[in-house]
Amino acid sequence: MRKQEMPGWVSALGILLGLAAGVWGLWCVWIGFVGGTMPLLGIHVEGGLLLGLLMLVVGEPLLMTVAYWVFLAVMLPIFLVATAGRRRA
Incomplete structure (x- = not known):
């Protein structure tokens, strides 16, 4: 079975969500x-x-x-939809 490569925009979205989680965590610590x-x-x-x-x-x-678990639940369907066309080809 071939490994599916993640599209660039999905990677960027994951990075943005990770950065948002980090800022949120630091904000809560500051509070x-x-x-x-x-x-x-x-x-x-x-x-x-x-x-x-x-x-x-x-x-x-x-x-x-x-x-992490919330963002994983959000990113999994996005990844599956983004790679659906590539799996058929």
Whole structure:
């Protein structure tokens, strides 16, 4: 079985989604240190050193794992549709 090559625009979309997840995770860690409402989660925190470190060590890896699975679920159908024409040829 031949390995399917991913189209360039699908790779670019994956990179953009990965960068967005990284920025979102760092933003949530920053909110853990300074306080405020975490984006997309809607959780309001007062902030502080202990909460910021907890977000950095525990929260951010959990957020990135959830974001990875969500983006994988989004990218899989896109990849399958993008490579459908190439598989037949």
